[in-house]
Amino acid sequence: MTFRYTSILLIVGAMAIGLVFNSCSSKKVADQSWEPLLDMSLSNWDKFIGVPHPTVGLEGYEKGGNLEGKPLGLNNDPQNVFSTIEMDGETVLRASGEIYGGINTKKEYENYHLSMKFKWGSKKYEPRLDELRDSGILYHCQEPQGAAWGIWMRSQEMQVQEGDCGDYYAIAGTGVDIKAIQVNDAESESVSFIYDPNGEYQRFKTGEKEWSCKKIADHEKTGEWNMLELVCIGDKSYHIVNGRVVMVLERSVAYDEDDVATPLSKGKIQLQSEGAEVYYKEIKIRSVNELPEEFASQLK
Numbered sequence: 650m651t652f653r654y655t656s657i658l659l660i661v662g663a664m665a666i667g668l669v670f671n672s673c674s675s676k677k678v679a680d681q682s683w684e685p686l687l688d689m690s691l692s693n694w695d696k697f698i699g700v701p702h703p704t705v706g707l708e709g710y711e712k713g714g715n716l717e718g719k720p721l722g723l724n725n726d727p728q729n730v731f732s733t734i735e736m737d738g739e740t741v742l743r744a745s746g747e748i749y750g751g752i753n754t755k756k757e758y759e760n761y762h763l764s765m766k767f768k769w770g771s772k773k774y775e776p777r778l779d780e781l782r783d784s785g786i787l788y789h790c791q792e793p794q795g796a797a798w799g800i801w802m803r804s805q806e807m808q809v810q811e812g813d814c815g816d817y818y819a820i821a822g823t824g825v826d827i828k829a830i831q832v833n834d835a836e837s838e839s840v841s842f843i844y845d846p847n848g849e850y851q852r853f854k855t856g857e858k859e860w861s862c863k864k865i866a867d868h869e870k871t872g873e874w875n876m877l878e879l880v881c882i883g884d885k886s887y888h889i890v891n892g893r894v895v896m897v898l899e900r901s902v903a904y905d906e907d908d909v910a911t912p913l914s915k916g917k918i919q920l921q922s923e924g925a926e927v928y929y930k931e932i933k934i935r936s937v938n939e940l941p942e943e944f945a946s947q948l949k
Contacts, residue, residue: 687931716799728747739931746774746924749800765786774925781812783810784920785807789804803903804916805823841863842863866893918934
């Protein structure tokens with residue numbers, strides 16, 4: 650009886666160890682499904698730098714205001730507008746904001762879950778000294794560089810701006826459908842739209858009066874790191890701020906010269922320098938074919 654009891658204990662113990670090992674292995678596999686995009690050498694990225702403002706102390710280059718003039722161009726970044734630093738033992742991307750520009754992935758992505766953290770720096774520059782701190786995540790980016798105002802690529806934008814993280818903008822010939830409600834400001838006589846899952850579909854399109862839409866709620870945390878996530882599946886995308894789905898976008902398209910729309914579901918990813926110092930870290934991406942449950946449950 651003692652031998653048999655001991656044998657049972659050994660078998661149960663082995664099974665328990667196996668379960669722990671399998672659990673650890675599963676977690677390891679899950680962790681490995683993420684592809685890190687940020688390293689100190691920015692090996693996964695290209696830079697495109699726009700026109701220096703007249704206030705930028707940079708000799709030997711044409712300067713202009715209001716986005717006019719000759720861009721510094723591809724991977725020509727003498728002011729280190731985009732650089733990496735070590736902060737608290739982590740690799741961090743710094744976008745100085747001193748010159749408008751973008752840093753984009755070398756690869757295109759489709760059907761993915763993108764995740765990163767961001768935090769505002771203290772510096773601001775012309776022409777946005779008196780404006781909100783601003784940046785942005787451009788996705789489904791299409792060549793050529795500089796299609797938008799000589800700086801950014803044709804794309805869909807998940808806004809990164811103080812108090813407006815998660816808003817949408819159609820950049821350089823794109824459009825989407827968003828369920829939204831119209832808000833009229835009697836004082837300024839302006840009209841805006843806010844995402845509302847119970848609203849009516851509204852087409853937002855570059856060049857139209859309605860080319861941007863505000864997120865449903867503000868989940869940004871002031872003065873600390875914020876988690877930004879973007880899930881793109883087919884022609885649908887989800888803007889997520891600190892774990893909360895703030896907008897659902899559908900039927901993503903790009904328009905040609907004849908205003909004919911074609912589905913837009915893949916492209917490069919570009920981060921903006923736009924007059925304000927901002928830090929990004931833990932930038933990673935993974936392939937998905939459905940919305941992760943932690944987000945899907947918010948939409949039920």
